[in-house]
Amino acid sequence: MKIVYIANTDWYLYNFRRNLMVAAQESGHDVLALSPPGPYGARLNDLGISWQPLEMNRSGTNPLEELKCVWTLSRILREKQADLVHSFTIKGTLHGSLACIAARTRARVNAVAGLGFIFTSGSLKARLLRFPVGLLLKVAMGGANTRVILQNPDDVRAIQQASLAPENNIRLILGSGVDCIRFSPRRSPAEPESISVLLAARLLRPKGIEDFVEASRLLRKQGASIRFLLAGTPDPGNPDSIEESSVREWVKEGLVEWLGHVEDMPSLMSEVDVFVLPTYYGEGLPRSLIEAAASGLALITTDIPGCREVVSHEEDGLRVPVRDPQSLASAIRRLDNDRELTVRLGNAAREKATQLFDERIVVEKTLAVYKELDVAETELDAVTLR
Incomplete structure (x- = not known):
């Protein structure tokens, strides 16, 4: 054909x-x-x-x-x-x-x-x-x-x-x-003193970018030293895109490290502990979430269609309510405090990805x-x- x-x-x-x-x-x-x-x-x-x-x-x-x-x-x-x-x-x-x-x-x-x-x-x-x-x-x-x-x-x-x-x-x-060979665990999770948390997405408001930033602000006020990494760029073709000036203000405030567009996502995911997607967007099944699952990362996402298929709460990740930075911050803090849980959720996420989401x-x-x-x-x- x-x-x-x-x-x-x-x-x-x-x-x-x-x-x-x-x-x-x-x-x-x-x-x-x-x-x-x-x-x-x-x-x-x-x-x-x-x-x-x-x-x-x-x-x-x-x-x-x-x-x-x-x-x-x-x-x-x-x-x-x-x-x-x-x-x-x-x-x-x-x-x-x-x-x-x-x-x-x-x-x-x-x-x-x-x-x-x-x-x-x-x-x-x-x-x-x-x-x-x-x-x-x-x-x-x-x-x-x-x-x-x-x-x-x-x-x-x-x-x-x-x-x-x-x-x-x-x-x-x-x-x-997702290619579960290309995306695979490359180091023991949760090695550093404080975990590193990644959100990788187009910089759209419904992807929960602002909730991610607010969760960082809340945890910093509590004295946490967790690294918040943001990968992605604004999408001028979408009316919900976040302005670059806003992102630079967050960086200046010390709330996130902005990586911009990242070509080599497998390498980036091999260097972090937790992947967060606090989306309230009309997702199908988020590609970034299953890439993170294949990478053996502990997952935190919202309880909405698409995300539910990737993350079963307390089994292979944690689910939080939409547009709730406080709950998001609590889930991140929980993984920072419980490294065994972080490892267990990441291993379970990897197993699920290979069974259900492999691109083959x-x-x-x-x-x-x-x-x-x-x-x-x-x-x-x-x-x-x-």
Whole structure:
């Protein structure tokens, strides 16, 4: 099959889906990747994955611009004679599906990792967009030769309750997977006098960045000397992005060490003890959380969809209420005081990651969805010929 992958950043394709695309090619499929231009497109080409730029505004809401993007996509799909389109995120789902319909592409897979800004934000812009986007999603997720991949059971229930997709079209695959060989424990946890705590994420308010900083402030007032490390950069394409000036103020205040963008995450995770993600974002299944689990780190996260699948409270991590810096600070202090617990939770997290979240499992299940659609199309062709 000719498979076209569509995402709203080349960074996402490279970091989260490159091994899926390589596996698809090794299985005999012809692969093309499309995304807005960026530095990671060339890296995909270097890996032997055909990538080309697509003019798509991640945060754009201008109807004419969006229709132009859909039209461009449909033209590419016709020219490339695409058999299947695999789109990521809600915007990718909308654009990719509408383009598929216009180009009469045989099959499509929509991977929605969390319900995102439009369905989780309380802003006026999000509320105004929710109804029309919901209607378009029903079109995008419908159709006999369509599959919708969701990353956690809560999102499955939410999609079903909102009647956004037929039940037969939904497939549950836990996350985008992580390389449990590349991410692995490299030293004995909790060696230093005080633990080091890492939060790695896009610097968005709903990721709980400000709660992380406030937890640091509370613990410093209590005399703790715990290191708070923050990895990630602002995301100007997202209205919930934190300004760089705010981050620099936190650094100046001594609350966090800001690492910016980190290329080598396995090495960074091998040098810390605890990974924290106090998110209240519409997560699918947070990649950073399963990377930390594979690295054998003790995990602290919030009790929300997606995070619940990674962390079972008191078994392989700790869960805290959303937007509660005091509870977050208490959980961090608890691990600082109880090193045996820190080690036990980290070991259990590693075991769970290898059993459920290894990328080889995710790739195998995703390729099975492609085969399912290919077989369905072949059977339909046979019926038509008869």
